[in-house]
Amino acid sequence: AVRLARRRRRNQRCGHRTRRRWTRLAIIWGFWTFVAVVFTLQSYFTSFRSEQPMTIGDSAYLQFTWSYLWALATPLVLWAATKIPIERSNWLRSLLLHVPISLCLSVILTAIGHIFVWLYWGRTMGRPFSFERMTRFVVANFSEGIGIYMLIALTSYAFSYYRRYRESQLRTFQLEAQLSQRAGRVRAADDREAVRFRHGLRDGLRPLGEP
Numbered sequence: 001a002v003r004l005a006r007r008r009r010r011n012q013r014c015g016h017r018t019r020r021r022w023t024r025l026a027i028i029w030g031f032w033t034f035v036a037v038v039f040t041l042q043s044y045f046t047s048f049r050s051e052q053p054m055t056i057g058d059s060a061y062l063q064f065t066w067s068y069l070w071a072l073a074t075p076l077v078l079w080a081a082t083k084i085p086i087e088r089s090n091w092l093r094s095l096l097l098h099v100p101i102s103l104c105l106s107v108i109l110t111a112i113g114h115i116f117v118w119l120y121w122g123r124t125m126g127r128p129f130s131f132e133r134m135t136r137f138v139v140a141n142f143s144e145g146i147g148i149y150m151l152i153a154l155t156s157y158a159f160s161y162y163r164r165y166r167e168s169q170l171r172t173f174q175l176e177a178q179l180s181q182r183a184g185r186v187r188a189a190d191d192r193e194a195v196r197f198r199h200g201l202r203d204g205l206r207p208l209g210e211p
Contacts, residue, residue, distance in 0.1 A: 028074045036060070036067035058120075065116045069109050070148060076105070077149055081156040098153060099146075106145025110138045 040056070040063040047054040054062075080101055086094045114137045118129055 025075070029068075029071050032067040032071035032074070033064075036064040039063040039067070061120055062117070066113055069113055070145075073105060073109060074152055077152045078156050081153040082160075085160070086153075086157060098150070102146045102149035102153075103142070105149060106142045107138055109145055110142045114138065 040060045043063060044054060044056050044059040047059070080098065084094045084097050086098075111134060114134045115129075118127070118134075122129070
């Protein structure tokens with residue numbers, strides 16, 4: 001029976017972690033899908049002013065490609081933010097670790113994004129793939145990825161600090177409730193002792209022969 005209860009609790013914890021993981025992934029992909037839709041419409045309507053306006057399909061391909069690349073990378077960024085927290089005591093060391101991680105991740109995603117762009121436009125137009133062109137593209141656009149990395153990490157830290165603040169508030173409320181209950185029990189015990197003392201004092205002062 002004890003083993004069965006332990007196994008049941010273990011399964012419940014595993015199921016809770018699995019639900020949390022899928023919920024987090026749904027939030028991540030839902031957020032980046034929303035970002036892709038917004039930027040697709042923005043780039044589509046903005047291109048009307050140019051000499052070569054983009055079609056809605058081209059705009060959607062470009063924006064969804066970049067957004068979903070970052071959707072894939074967001075769990076990695078959140079993991080790095082959890083393993084390398086930025087606190088008051090270690091902010092410089094943590095920042096020095098996050099900078100190279102964000103740089104490498106941004107370069108990799110920008111290079112992959114360029115490959116997808118070439119597959120959609122360059123290959124269909126008969127342009128051969130060029131590492132030199134990809135390098136120029138990465139150098140011109142990787143800084144945007146560093147900003148996105150830092151924004152995701154800072155958002156993770158903000159939620160972490162808020163969660164810890166709420167947990168500390170809950171612990172404080174629970175402690176105050178426990179102290180209040182103990183104080184109430186102490187006051188009740190004191191009241192009972194006072195009543196007994198008064199009764200004892202009255203009995204001691206009662207004249208002899210009085211019932």
